[in-house]
Amino acid sequence: MTGTGGDVLAKTRRFSRPRELVRATLDDSDVFLTAQGVHDRLRASGERVGLSTVYRNLQLLADDGEVDVLRSEGGEALYRACGDRHHHHLICRRCGLAVEVSGPGVERWAARIAEENGFVDVTHSIELFGLCASCAAASA
Amino acid sequence: MTGTGGDVLAKTRRFSRPRELVRATLDDSDVFLTAQGVHDRLRASGERVGLSTVYRNLQLLADDGEVDVLRSEGGEALYRACGDRHHHHLICRRCGLAVEVSGPGVERWAARIAEENGFVDVTHSIELFGLCASCAAASA
DNA sequence: TTGCATAACGATAACCATCGTCATTAGCAT
DNA sequence: ATGCTAATGACGATGGTTATCGTTATGCAA
Secondary structure, X not given: OOOOOOOOOOOOOOOOHHHHHHHHHHHOOOEXXXXXXXXXXXHHOOOOOOHHHHXXXXXXXXXXXXXXXXXXXXXXXXXXXXXXOOOEEEEEOOOOEXXXXXXXXXXXXXXXHXXXXXXXXXXXXXXXXXXXXXXXXXXX | OOOOXXXXXXXXXXXXXXXXXXXXXXXXXXEOEOXXXXXHHHHHOOOOOOHHHHHHHHHHHHHOOOEEEEEOOOOOEEEEEOOOOOOEEEEEXXXXXEEEEOOHHHHHHHXXXXXXXXXXXXXXXXXXXXXXXXXXXXXX
């Protein structure tokens, strides 16, 4: 039988300049970006990449685990390049600044809760939204 | 002068049958519902309430702290009646079954992380998504 | 290097959740 | 009852995201 859950489907992935641009845009940013945001940055730097292409590649990169995806409080998808180790974020809801945080204890807590309730294939969304120091100062 | 920030604005809130129906629908459900879901249930029970009205009241109830709102992995808003004490959820991504869970340790962790990074006005979104026992069995 | 199969592109239309508009209806205080 | 206005609900507008599809271009092999 196939392994549990989706994984090594060995999809052929061809090189493409647009994808590299999207990846680079995320790499160059220290904040979470929306698809539109990535598109805007590309346009601002003189690159013309279709919006569809940005969405498509953002999804591909997410599927490949190269970028983190999370939902803003408003429900939009936010993307960011990230290391491969598991972590969560503390995000400024004003400027988007994201700080990677980790909490081994939290991971264990989540796993235990899931198990105690008979849930399987559990993922968790643990994100903290607030105002970073500079934004808090700016709005004082 | 008016108080700082939004809280006791003492907004006049008039009774309305549609709002009671929305509230009742959430009260009768043990799963998180989308606005559409609430609307569908109302229609199924023979009640005719405008979709706009459902959205509007869901928002009002959320503002009043009578219902929990969270985002599904797909970005849709999910609503559920809830107690007033702070808690999180373990949600079945198939059937929507939601188990309220709590983690004092997690709360402290979140608060500490926020403080260490100079963030203020921090809220956290901590939700676990998985497959409940029955749904897992059903898809085996 | 040339060809081919097809991944990827990108402009556009389709989708869908959610919100805004506005004329009509209906709580509720006097 | 009467008036003020919150609330309704049909409908159109918005905005993020996805699907469509003809065109372009990558990667492999002859």
